[in-house]
Amino acid sequence: MASLADDLISLIGAARVSSTVEDLAAHSTDKWFASNPPEVVVHAESTEEVSKVMKYANEHRIPVTPQGSRVGYVGGAVPLRGGIALSLARMNKIVEINIADGVAVVEPGVITGELQAAVRELGWFYPPDPASLKECSLGGNVATNAGGPRCLKYGVTRHYVLGLEAVLADGSVVKAGGRCHKNKTGFDLVGLMVGSEGLLGVVTQATLRLIPHPPMRAMLSAGFETFAEAANAVQRILNAGFLPSALEIADKFTLRAAREYLGESVTPQGDAHLLVEIDGQEESVKGELVQLAKLVRELGCISLEEALGDEACERFWKLRREFSYSLRNTGLIKLNEDIVVPRSRLVDLVEFAEALQSECGFPIASFGHAGDGNIHVNIMVQSMDDPAQRERAEAALDQLFRKVIAWNGAITGEHGVGIAKGRWFPEALSAEARDVHSRLKKALDPNGILNPGKFVA
Amino acid sequence: MASLADDLISLIGAARVSSTVEDLAAHSTDKWFASNPPEVVVHAESTEEVSKVMKYANEHRIPVTPQGSRVGYVGGAVPLRGGIALSLARMNKIVEINIADGVAVVEPGVITGELQAAVRELGWFYPPDPASLKECSLGGNVATNAGGPRCLKYGVTRHYVLGLEAVLADGSVVKAGGRCHKNKTGFDLVGLMVGSEGLLGVVTQATLRLIPHPPMRAMLSAGFETFAEAANAVQRILNAGFLPSALEIADKFTLRAAREYLGESVTPQGDAHLLVEIDGQEESVKGELVQLAKLVRELGCISLEEALGDEACERFWKLRREFSYSLRNTGLIKLNEDIVVPRSRLVDLVEFAEALQSECGFPIASFGHAGDGNIHVNIMVQSMDDPAQRERAEAALDQLFRKVIAWNGAITGEHGVGIAKGRWFPEALSAEARDVHSRLKKALDPNGILNPGKFVA
Known part of the structure; x- marks a missing residue:
């Protein structure tokens, strides 16, 4: 009996099919914790090859998990049921x-x-x-x-x-x-x-x-004494008729980690930080930067820096990215949950996270896209291999997701469901909405071979 | 045997169900030519009532055509197979x-x-x-x-x-x-x-x-000698890093009708007209209006007017809307086709329309949303009741849609398929894409009771 790899080789050639230990290992996982090896990796180089592989897999009921760069945060590209890992990475023109x-x-x-x-x-x-x-x-x-x-x-x-x-x-x-x-x-x-x-x-x-491309952009980096003041600034900026390209917020736990990692002098002051980015025509952006700085000052910020132009803005964004590295630098594992709440719930969310931190004993740092309520809540655990810790972490996540759902929030804003959010999918959606998912899945993939084991059977 | 109306009355009450001649006539049609009476009109007032009606209709295989204000341009709300016209107009909170x-x-x-x-x-x-x-x-x-x-x-x-x-x-x-x-x-x-x-x-x-809401807006109204110059201005404005809220273009046939209806003095000069609208913070908009006016002048416009603020802008929009009334004022019937072409095809489209006009003998006026290539091509016919004219009109439409599809355009940008575009739907989509439509329809409406007779069986 020919093996799966042999069949695929005869279908699309040996150069596209791999079962090396390295390839199987690399294509077992993404940036999340789960891992499961495929039986074989296909490196497709054309639509025709993808079509041939799918037709074959469908006839033989073989699981196929499509993969890109495998840098997702939720295990979406993990081939949970083995079979074929179908990499599209070579189709990169x-x-x-x-x-x-x-x-x-x-x-x-x-x-x-x-x-x-x-x-x-x-x-x-x-x-x-x-x-x-x-x-x-x-x-x-x-x-x-x-x-x-x-x-x-x-x-x-x-x-x-x-x-x-x-x-x-x-x-x-x-x-x-x-x-x-x-x-x-x-x-x-x-x-x-x-x-x-x-x-x-x-x-x-x-x-x-x-x-x-807007010819110019500018940013404000503002420190506030409290998170509530920063969240209020978000609303007031919008109410003034601005729709910034970005409105990023960070809480005191994030800033504390940043201070330890980057030093006091670089990290903004206060218990909350707000980044505002605007873009447009050069003179417009310059004028609006002045307006916004005035508004943010009136709203009680305790530190304020301005950036005009790509280079200066990139420095602010670099700092923002380093908030994330600061959390990693704690040596802890970052359970980064991209939940979304209605914008009016920003302060409630951070207060809830603070209470949850006291209760579960894990540090929790929240930062993210305040303008659309999409906050990355990071629960920092020492190990996900230790069963006791893992259980405690999952209990904390349960509480977080339950609260988010109760607030009419969303369990994922941009990372997807994958495996990571699978547990909360049935709570986030009604039985009727899940039934529609099943009907659509069945209509397009009646044998259930595409990325099986994920949020829709 | 109980009638459909009786059944519905016992389900949701007499106040929600109507079979009067007036109601049946009103709910037979929208703003397009087609008309077909429903057997009964349901005036739903709650989700629960809609749910009851659908459950009943599904069990009895009765066609249901949902209706809103019935002002669509493509016959989408016409109850082609009779049955229930399900009006949502009373659910207006x-x-x-x-x-x-x-x-x-x-x-x-x-x-x-x-x-x-x-x-x-x-x-x-x-x-x-x-x-x-x-x-x-x-x-x-x-x-x-x-x-x-x-x-x-x-x-x-x-x-x-x-x-x-x-x-x-x-x-x-x-x-x-x-x-x-x-x-x-x-x-x-x-x-x-x-x-x-x-x-x-x-x-x-x-x-x-x-x-x-952006606190300020402004507009430019520019006349050009040729359509090609106006289309070039569209590209140049975008290339200068502006993303206006609107970029509206009109051709010489539209302007000619406007001159006859509105008079020479009000209608912009030249064979093409461009409206540009921007919005944002007050000082930004003022500055950008100056920049844009300078650019449009350099691009060779032969007339240029500016508007700043809501009131002045509304006057420009009123003029733009009157282009449409001007066409109606010709006494002809306007076959308004909201086709879309890739933006680089704007000039090709208008040249094609000009050639088509000579060939088919109907006036053809084109105007619309130049920025996204969504142009309303209006073929002006004397009567759609005269079979010979109707045939000639449909032949002209066939030519137009064939060309749009050949250019990788879309047969409808915003009106929908309805009945009007149904003939070209199979040409616009591949067999595979239509098959997906059928699969989705079957998954969600296996008995085919929702708006039957339209683009998916």
Whole structure:
């Protein structure tokens, strides 16, 4: 009897199929804790190859887990049921950048930051900016509907996907949407694929919307004595008619870790920190920076720094990213939960996290995208291998998610469900909504071979 | 045997069920040409009533056509197979406007313009602005994923729907999404419902995203000698890093009709007209207006007017709306096709329309949302009742749609498919994409009772 690898080799050639120990290990996991080896790794290089593999897998009921750069935070790309790990990483060509049409056509393996840079050189802009943009792929961004700090003004990945080519479970190749900036032809198949975490199809090409790059940007970095004051500033900035490209908040536990890691002098003062970014025409941005600085001062900030232009802003963003490294530097494991609350709940959330910290004994640091209520709540544990700690950590997470759901919040804003959030999926969605998920899954993948073991059976 | 009306009366009461001649006639049609009477009209007043009606209809295999304000342009709300016309017009409460969360919760019958006004009074903004906003309902906007001039900067209705409550064909009530500005919990059920034209479910409540209202806006109204110059100006404005809230273009046939209807003095000079709208903070808008005026002058406009502030801008928009009335004033019937082309094809499109006009003998006027390539091509016919004219008109439309599809354009940008575009739906989508439509339809409406006879069987 021929093995799975032999069959695949005869289908698409030996250069595309691997069962080396290294390859199996590498493709067992992403950036989350779970790991499970596939039986074989396929390195697809064309839509046709993906189609052949899916057709074969569907006929033989073999699990297929699509993978991009495997830098997801929720175990979404872990091949839980073994079978084929279908890597799209080699399909990494930028097929076209067309400024006159305002589109880029890309293969799924293109690294997000590389597309951004290529577009930027032409004076144009691909706004979605997940923190991992230097290593994550656009296919992964599509699979998780990736976000980032600039979503407040610019929206998530979905808003930039005009067209998709996707291979369904049965190997059929579907083109959805197109290269127009508006399209109401039929159901929103593009939207259905975006964020479907590899459960409904394998994206093999995407046509992305580009917009003009704002010629100038500026930032404010403001320290506040209390989190409540910083959260109030978020609301007041919006109420003044500003829709900043980013409004990032950090709590005292985050700042404390930053002080230990980076030093007192670099870290902003106070128990809360707010970053505000605006962009637009040069004179407009300069004027608005003055207006915003005045407003933030009136709102009682205790420290305020300004940045004008790319270079200065990048320094602020670097500091913001180092908040994250500071937490890692504690030596603890960071359970980074990208929950979302209605914006009015920001203060409630941080107070809840503070109480939870006292109760469970783990440090909890919260920071993130305040403008849209998408806060990364980081529960810091010593070990997830120690069963007692793990149990305690999961009990704390249960409490957090229960509260978020009770507030009409969302259990994930931009990372996806994957394995990590699977436990709370049934609580987050009604039985009717889960039934619709099952119906859609069955309609497009009746044998359940695509990324099996995840949030929809 | 009890009649359908009797059954419905016993289900939800006589006050909700009507079979009067007037009601049947009114609910037979929308703003397109097609008309077909329902057997009975249901005026639902709650989600529970909608659910009861759907459950009953599903059990008895009775067609149900959901209706909002019935002001659609493509016959989408025409009950082609009779049965029940399910009007949501009485469900017209604004349930909540919450600025701190940046959301509005509405019933489907709320008139779009009324929500906009209510939100505006609080200094906030619901951007989607279909031309019919004074009479169209938000449920209809959701069903068609309605657009409007401001989509270039602000996006279509989809970008503002955070959560939906929908009743499926079998009467089950599904809550999708929520009230958070970001949500990656499972598949995008909200996106699947938005734009599904009443074929997948009946929307009974929507939670909409609000953004801060920009405190100031301004406009330029520019005349150009040729359409090519105006189209070039569109690209140059974008290349200068501006993303205007609107970039509207009109061709010489539109302007000619306007001159006849409005007079020479009011109508802009030249063979093409460009409207540019920007918004933001007051000083920024003032400065950018000067910059843009300078740019547009350098690009060779032959007339240029500026407007600053709401009142002045509204005068420009009034003129733009009168272009549409001018066409109606010709006494001809306007076949208004909201096609979309890749932005680089704007000049090709207008040249094609000019050639088509010579060939088919009907005047053809093109104007619309240049920034996203969504142009309303209006073929002006004397009568759609005269079979010879109708045939000639349809042949001209065939040519237009064939060309749009060949250019990788879209047959509808914001009106939807309905009945009007049904003929071109199979040409616009591949067999595989249509198969996915059928699978989704079957998954959610296995008996095919929701809005039957439209683009998916």
